[in-house]
Amino acid sequence: MNSIADLVDEVRSGVIHIEYSGDDVRLGSGTGFMCRNLLVTNNHVYQARGNPSVKLAWQPKSDTSSREEVEMSYEAFKSCFQSGSPENDADFAILNVPQLAAKALYQFExxxxxxxxxxxxxxxxxxxxxxxxxxCHMGRISSFYTQNGVEVIQLDASVNPSNSGGPLIDLASGRVIGIVTRKLTGLTRAFDELERILKENVSHINALMGPEAREPRPPGISLGHATLDSQKQLLQLAKEIRRSANVGIGYAFAIDHLLMDLPEAQDDGRPYIE
Structure with missing residues (x-):
């Protein structure tokens, strides 16, 4: 293998940014990658609420101005779905997107x-x-295990929101061995408990205030409204801190779960598993 920088330069056009937006507001995003002219990502990245517009983008070169993209409706994007597995299973989606297949994008093995x-x-x-x-983030495989019949690869690497659906690359071979699916921090349970308490506080204050909580703010903000607003702000802050917190633990689902759903190689007939 050449340097990591050489590897990234070689494969970068095959890494796809999947963005959802509505009314000119970004609603969320994730990552996917190209393999045999198909777009592979997480099922939970492919699934979107409502009917947002979809933008599929990539960077063919390292300079920041090289971004290229195609846009479509979510209905058109959904029609590209070929196969997949739910989020609570192997969490993958394979899509045949003609607009991407027509481009000269890198195809991962x-x-x-x-x-x-x-x-x-x-x-x-x-x-x-x-x-x-x-x-690009680097790390090591820290563990393998099976959970609910799914092969999980635990990573000692920095996984963050919107990494979901991206390729997990074995540096020795340059091949994809997994689909990045989520991160985990040592504070996950603490954040769960904090958010639960704040949500309960908001619910209790709403109940105590009754109709007043839903009425427009009076000229002089009442103690009830001030307390309610502070709890909502703390809840939003807790969510943002959870989103940003990272202690370098991530997970990917093994690529094995979708091997049977991918077509055979068209160039030299080699199998995917060697």
Missing amino acids: VASRACSRIGDEIALLGFPFEQRHLA
């Missing part, structure tokens, strides 16, 4: 996670924190 070992170096590519420029 994939390999069974059985080819990898704990301690192997990996890289994950994507668009974390909904940023518009490709980011």
